[in-house]
Amino acid sequence: xxxxxxxxxxxxxxxxxxxxxxxxxxxxxxxxxxxxxxxxxxxxxxxxxxxxxxxxxxxxxxxxxxxxxxxxxxxxxxxxxxxxxxxxxxxxxxxxxxxxxxxxxxxxxxxxxxxxxxxxxxxxxxxxxxxxxxxxxxxxxxxxxxxxxxxxxxxxxxxxxxxxxxxxxxxxxxxxxxxxxxxxxxxxxxxxxxxxxxxxxxxxxxxxxxxxxxxxxxxxxxxxxxxxxxxxxxxxxxxxxxxxxxxxxxxxxxxxxxxxxxxxxxxxxxxxxxxxxxxxxxxxxxxxxxxxxxxxxxxxxxxxxxxxxxxxxxxxxxxxxxxxxxx
Amino acid sequence: xxxxxxxxxxxxxxxxxxxxxxxxxxxxxxxxxxxxxxxxxxxxxxxxxxxxxxxxxxxxxxxxxxxxxxxxxxxxxxxxxxxxxxxxxxxxxxxxxxxxxxxxxxxxxxxxxxxxxxxxxxxxxxxxxxxxxxxxxxxxxxxxxxxxxxxxxxxxxxxxxxxxxxxxxxxxxxxxxxxxxxxxxxxxxxxxxxxxxxxxxxxxxxxxxxxxxxxxxxxxxxxxxxxxxxxxxxxxxxxxxxxxxxxxxxxxxxxxxxxxxxxxxxxxxxxxxxxxxxxxxxxxxxxxxxxxxxxxxxxxxxxxxxxxxxxxxxxxxxxxxxxxxxx
Numbered sequence: 001x002x003x004x005x006x007x008x009x010x011x012x013x014x015x016x017x018x019x020x021x022x023x024x025x026x027x028x029x030x031x032x033x034x035x036x037x038x039x040x041x042x043x044x045x046x047x048x049x050x051x052x053x054x055x056x057x058x059x060x061x062x063x064x065x066x067x068x069x070x071x072x073x074x075x076x077x078x079x080x081x082x083x084x085x086x087x088x089x090x091x092x093x094x095x096x097x098x099x100x101x102x103x104x105x106x107x108x109x110x111x112x113x114x115x116x117x118x119x120x121x122x123x124x125x126x127x128x129x130x131x132x133x134x135x136x137x138x139x140x141x142x143x144x145x146x147x148x149x150x151x152x153x154x155x156x157x158x159x160x161x162x163x164x165x166x167x168x169x170x171x172x173x174x175x176x177x178x179x180x181x182x183x184x185x186x187x188x189x190x191x192x193x194x195x196x197x198x199x200x201x202x203x204x205x206x207x208x209x210x211x212x213x214x215x216x217x218x219x220x221x222x223x224x225x226x227x228x229x230x231x232x233x234x235x236x237x238x239x240x241x242x243x244x245x246x247x248x249x250x251x252x253x254x255x256x257x258x259x260x261x262x263x264x265x266x267x268x269x270x271x272x273x274x275x276x277x278x279x280x281x282x283x284x285x286x287x288x289x290x291x292x293x294x295x296x297x298x299x300x301x302x303x304x305x306x307x308x309x310x311x312x313x314x315x316x317x318x319x320x321x322x323x324x325x326x327x
Numbered sequence: 328x329x330x331x332x333x334x335x336x337x338x339x340x341x342x343x344x345x346x347x348x349x350x351x352x353x354x355x356x357x358x359x360x361x362x363x364x365x366x367x368x369x370x371x372x373x374x375x376x377x378x379x380x381x382x383x384x385x386x387x388x389x390x391x392x393x394x395x396x397x398x399x400x401x402x403x404x405x406x407x408x409x410x411x412x413x414x415x416x417x418x419x420x421x422x423x424x425x426x427x428x429x430x431x432x433x434x435x436x437x438x439x440x441x442x443x444x445x446x447x448x449x450x451x452x453x454x455x456x457x458x459x460x461x462x463x464x465x466x467x468x469x470x471x472x473x474x475x476x477x478x479x480x481x482x483x484x485x486x487x488x489x490x491x492x493x494x495x496x497x498x499x500x501x502x503x504x505x506x507x508x509x510x511x512x513x514x515x516x517x518x519x520x521x522x523x524x525x526x527x528x529x530x531x532x533x534x535x536x537x538x539x540x541x542x543x544x545x546x547x548x549x550x551x552x553x554x555x556x557x558x559x560x561x562x563x564x565x566x567x568x569x570x571x572x573x574x575x576x577x578x579x580x581x582x583x584x585x586x587x588x589x590x591x592x593x594x595x596x597x598x599x600x601x602x603x604x605x606x607x608x609x610x611x612x613x614x615x616x617x618x619x620x621x622x623x624x625x626x627x628x629x630x631x632x633x634x635x636x637x638x639x640x641x642x643x644x645x646x647x648x649x650x651x652x653x654x
Contacts, residue, residue, distance in 0.1 A: 090494065131570065143470045144486070147570055152490040156483050159471070163479040167417065243458065243474055 001029045002070060006058065006104070007078030008036035009043070011183065012124070012226050016076060019227045021047050026074060027235035037067055038079065058100035064107035071111065074120045074234050077104060083128060084190060086150040097153035105160055109169040121161065122233040123174040125246060127219060129155040132289040140248060140298040147289065158246040165238075165245050173233040173241065175299075178221040178251030178306075181259075182317035191286045195220070198256070199263055199314055202274040203326055211280035214257035217292040221251045222316045225306045232304050240302055250306040252313070253293035262310035266318070267326050328356045329397060333385065333431070334405030335363035336370070338510065339451070339553050343403060346554045348374050353401060354562035364394055365406065385427035391434035398438065401447045401561050404431060410455060411517060413477040424480035432487055436496040448488065449560040450501040452573060454546060456482040459616040467575060467625040474616065485573040492565075492572050500560040500568065502626075505548040505578030505633075508586075509644035518613045522547070525583070526590055526641055529601040530653055538607035541584035544619040548578045549643040552634045559631050567629055577633040579640070580620035589637035593645070594653050 003020060007013045017036060024031055033050045036042040041055040056063045058079060068075070079100065080086075086093025101123070111117045130138060131147030144155040154176075161172040182203075183196040194211055195218060201208035221229070229249045238245075254262075264272045296304075307313050318324060330347060334340045344363060351358055360377045363369040368382040383390045385406060395402070406427065407413075413420025428450070438444045457465055458474030471482040481503075488499040509530075510523040521538055522545060528535035548556070556576045565572075581589075591599045623631075634640050645651060 141470045143468045145571055146486070146490070147493065149490055149494070152486050155486050159473070159479050159482050159486075163473070163476055166474065167476070244472055 001026065001031055001074070002033045002035070002072040003031055004035045004037065004067060004072035004075045005078065006037045006067065006076065007080065007124075008053075009038035009040055010078060011185070012177075012180070012223065012230075013038065013042075013076075013078050015223050015227050016078070016230050017042075017045060019231065021045060021049075024049070026231065029073075033070070035067070035070070035072065058103060059095045064100075064103040065110070067104075068107055068111060068119075071115075071117055072119055074122070075104075075108075076122045076230060076234070077101065078124045078230075080124070080154075081150070082190075083148055083150040086153065087148055090149060093149050093153060097150065098156055101153075101157045102160060105164045105170065109164065112169055118168065118170055120234055120238075121170045121172045122230055123157060123161050123172060124230070125154045125158050125174045125176045126151065127176050127178060127248065127291050127294070129158065129176065130291050134291055136292055138248070138291055138294045140295065162243060162245040166243050171238050172245050173236065173238060174246035175229050175233050175304075176246065176248045177226055177229065178219045178249060180223055180226055181220045181313055182222070182321070184223070184317070184321045191283050194283070195256075195259070198275050199259060199317065202263060202271040203267055203314070203318065203322060205274070207274045207276055209278045210256065210275050211278060211283040212256060212287055213279075213284075214260065215255055216287055217253060217255045218287070219251040219253055219291055219294055220307070220310075220313065221249065222307050222313045224316045224320060225251075229304055229306075236303060247299040247302065247304070248294050248296045250296040250300045250304055251294065252307050252310065254310050259310055262314055266311055266314045271326070328353065328358055328401070329360045329362070329399040330358055331362045331364065331394060331399035331402045332405065333364045333394065333403065334407065334451075336365035336367055337405060338512070339504075339507070339550065339557075340365065340369075340403075340405050342550050342554050343405070343557050344369075344372060346558065348372060348376075351376070353558065356400075360397070362394070362397070362399065385430060386422045391427075391430040392437070394431075395434055395438060395446075398444055399446060401449070402431075402435075403449045403557060403561070404428065405451045405557075407451070407481075408477070409517075410475050410477040413480065414475055417476060420476045420480060424477065425483055428480075428484045429487060432491045432497065436491060439496055445495065445497055447561055447565075448497045448499045449557055450484060450488050450499060451557070452481045452485050452501045452503045453478065454503050454505060454575065454618050454621070456485065456503065457618050461618055463619055465575070465618055465621045467622065489570060489572040493570050498565050499572045500563065500565060501573035502556050502560050502631075503573065503575045504553055504556065505546045505576060507550055507553055508547045508640055509549070509648070511550070511644070511648045518610050521610070522583075522586070525602050526586065526644065529590060529598040530594055530641070530645065530649060532601070534601045534603055536605045537583065537602050538605060538610040539583060539614055540606075540611075541587065542582055543614055544580060544582045545614070546578040546580055546618055546621055547634070547637075547640065548576060549634050549640045551643045551647065552578075552632075556631055556633075563630060574626040574629065574631070575621050575623045577623040577627045577631055578621065579634050579637065581637050586637055589641055593638055593641045598653070
């Protein structure tokens with residue numbers, strides 16, 4: 001079985017590739033070859049199976065057709081211009097997130113019109129398809145009312161995925177990922193950065209800034225849970241989905257205060273003492289409009305499983321990123 | 328003030344143009360010129376203001392830019408490949424309903440980047456954005472789960488309209504029209520055709536076939552109400568909409584039995600005697616998945632007004648199409 005990962009150089013993409021190479025199979029079928037694509041050439045990986053690494057622009061003429069030329073059985077489409085950039089550069093966001101996705105779907109359809117071809121396509125959507133006003137707990141039939149161009153593009157991607165699946169051109173599963181914590185690496189300027197920062201920096205013995213109040217509630221998953229969602233989406237029986245191909249993943253609803261309490265349980269008061277409260281009105285305003293919690297019962301019933309609690313999310317970071325040690 | 332009507336040759340388009348010419352104004356502002364565009368050249372109309380009639384393919388290079396070259400203040404975008412054809416011809420449906428709409432939005436944005444330009448854009452969406460399983464009464468926050476490519480394309484149009492409005496490129500209002508009854512003209516092969524046929528044919532002294540049971544419930548508006556929705560969308564204060572630019576119009580929920588009872592009240596038993604019951608399993612199955620009723624309180628609160636009852640819908644047909652006489 002051949003697998004294509006588009007967006008393989010990103011954080012989730014790299015962890016997905018590592019997980020695929022570790023088990024060597026998806027749904028009991030052996031992986032015979034893996035193509036890693038991204039806008040920059042993905043880093044080399046050590047593997048016993050053939051690995052192809054491709055730098056490509058999904059919005060360029062013929063790029064999608066070239067990517068699927070060897071007819072991968074499973075395609076993970078994780079590539080996207082992120083929220084802030086899609087908002088700052090309207091054309092680029094629509095070109096990559098809408099046109100790029102559509103070119104991929106259309107290349108698959110065209111290949112299927114010529115020969116029998118109907119791959120599983122796993123598409124990462126986002127809770128950014130939801131925008132305020134929202135209920136405290138968002139159910140599985142909440143309408144999509146994005147308040148960013150990124151969220152709009154993801155919502156359109158979901159609609160296209162469902163229609164192409166309904167028409168039988170491909171076998172799509174769209175998963176709305178929660179906010180990923182603990183995101184490894186350096187602090188960044190994303191408005192959501194502090195959700196990871198207040199855990200990651202103290203766990204590394206460094207100070208972190210908390211710009212919002214402790215009662216701010218949001219929806220989370222660890223990188224390991226996110227990879228688990230992707231793998232389950234690749235393996236699951238899609239007959240159970242019917243025509244509704246897109247699912248809110250079962251994240252974990254938690255307040256910032258609950259994050260900090262978990263940090264104290266796992267790493268002690270010397271870690272939480274490194275969190276400095278510095279309210280930022282801009283971030284407070286942005287975050288106020290974000291989803292607080294979901295009732296993701298549909299995905300849970302379909303076998304998707306998230307993190308048990310925030311202690312587990314922190315322990316996953318310590319195991320996967322810090323070699324088991326707190327700095 | 329200049330107005331552009333795209334889709335001016337269709338049934339609703341022609342009635343909209345007649346209404347615009349009759350009052351000569353929208354929102355108290357005098358109409359100085361009217362451009363009528365469609366894929367076929369719209370028929371001549373008698374008017375005291377300049378009328379431009381254009382045959383154009385909205386999906387062709389430069390077509391949208393040409394249509395807005397004189398910077399219309401209000402644009403009605405009614406053009407679409409209808410449901411059955413968009414399902415039969417996948418490429419054509421996406422080309423006109425998705426690409427055509429996007430080209431129009433993008434032409435407006437490009438014009439605005441060069442000079443100050445931000446027209447009101449009224450977009451006709453459809454209750455086809457909703458697909459089963461659905462609640463008995465569909466609320467204003469029900470998610471979009473289209474089960475046709477047409478419904479998918481309309482749902483994408485709504486998302487684009489909202490994002491382009493949010494970004495300030497245009498001032499959009501999307502309206503989800505109910506099923507229009509009584510649709511004038513000849514019987515057609517649309518699965519929904521009987522909803523009009525069982526009124527229109529008997530009112531003209533002809534037999535009509537009813538392929539479903541009398542307890543089938545659906546969501547309706549007269550052509551006159553539809554034109555009223557369009558005009559109100561062109562005139563309304565869009566500040567009240569916030570970021571949610573798309574609205575389910577206040578139709579009338581009625582069963583086939585209620586339609587027939589209204590026909591009997593208005594036209595007597597000699598009319599209803601012309602309805603022949605001839606169950607059609609295909610149509611029964613298709614119609615079973617359609618929306619039954621909506622709670623359109625948001626549109627009602629914003630001043631949109633539908634038909635009072637089915638008797639009124641029938642009287643409107645008699646007045647507007649039959650010269651006040653029952654055949």
